[in-house]
Amino acid sequence: MAGRLRYAGKLISGALLILSALLMLSIFLASSSLAFDEVVSGESCSLAPKSLSPTGEPIPQGSLIVLWEASHGEPLSSQDWVFNWTAPEVDSPLKVTITLLATTVEGGCISEKEIEVTVRPKIAKISIEKGCIFSPPVMVGHNVTYTYNVTNTGDLPLGNVVLEDVQDWGTGCQPALVSGDGGILDPGETWIYHCPYTIPDPYDYIRLRTMGERSTRMMLELTQRMLEMRGRLQIKLENLRGLYRRFDSTKAVLSVEHEVRERDRFHCLSL
Numbered sequence: 001m002a003g004r005l006r007y008a009g010k011l012i013s014g015a016l017l018i019l020s021a022l023l024m025l026s027i028f029l030a031s032s033s034l035a036f037d038e039v040v041s042g043e044s045c046s047l048a049p050k051s052l053s054p055t056g057e058p059i060p061q062g063s064l065i066v067l068w069e070a071s072h073g074e075p076l077s078s079q080d081w082v083f084n085w086t087a088p089e090v091d092s093p094l095k096v097t098i099t100l101l102a103t104t105v106e107g108g109c110i111s112e113k114e115i116e117v118t119v120r121p122k123i124a125k126i127s128i129e130k131g132c133i134f135s136p137p138v139m140v141g142h143n144v145t146y147t148y149n150v151t152n153t154g155d156l157p158l159g160n161v162v163l164e165d166v167q168d169w170g171t172g173c174q175p176a177l178v179s180g181d182g183g184i185l186d187p188g189e190t191w192i193y194h195c196p197y198t199i200p201d202p203y204d205y206i207r208l209r210t211m212g213e214r215s216t217r218m219m220l221e222l223t224q225r226m227l228e229m230r231g232r233l234q235i236k237l238e239n240l241r242g243l244y245r246r247f248d249s250t251k252a253v254l255s256v257e258h259e260v261r262e263r264d265r266f267h268c269l270s271l
Helices: 014-020 202-244
Strands: 006-008 011-013 026-027 038-040 044-052 064-070 083-086 093-102 110-120 126-133 143-152 178-181 191-199 255-264 265-270
Touching: 026 093, 044 064, 044 093, 064 083, 083 093, 191 202
Parallel strands: 038 110
Antiparallel strands: 006 011, 026 044, 044 083, 064 093, 093 110, 126 143, 143 191, 178 191, 255 265
16 A cells, blocks of 8 residues: 555554654653753763654654764764763853654654753762751750761762861860761762760850950940040140130230238239
8 A cells, every 4th residue: 555654563644644744753861751951061871762653652663763963972973772972071051952863764754853952060069968866855964966968969079078067156066977988079979977065054155245245345435435535635735726826925914913911901013
């Protein structure tokens, strides 16, 4: 019968193929049914096609001839059903176009699918999750254990990882590694730290803080008073300077007054 193709033992009319024009073609990660649009610099992944006939039925692998092409990365092309592709090494985000061309074995139908993938640079990133192991109720002097899960959530291995826990008040806490090699923290790896801690008395630290605040307040008051005294002294000094500028030595007269008692009367003698 002319104009008819066979897929998995089923006949599909050539007229239907002409109306549909192309196969329904998608690209997915070979390890999952999810499409992807981002990959890390230098990362390898496997891509596989998912094709449906115009009637919506899956087309088996042996019924298609595929050709993969990539604008960057390795390899740039492949005719394998699964495309094992490695992203290029980049220092800044790069857009990569991956094209899949699928042709039926009989050559009666061709479909093309193109996706754009962002290749991003590798980043260094770390997360810390803090917890506490205790038996309630917790009171002053009781012992607790702080726990820390340190995870490398980036793309690069991390060395010289140092964990410190600075408390808002009370004694410090130095976590100790209880799980992990302490060498290189690889991407996705988690190290666990513990820190035994004795609950201090908050009153001691409140009292010290109050004393510090009181001393600061006294210093501010003393400084304010000294500034006020300095202002008053400057005003008096300016007054004296004004009097000196207005003093005329050529017109100055020395006058001495002396009181004399004579017969219960006072006379004023001027020299």
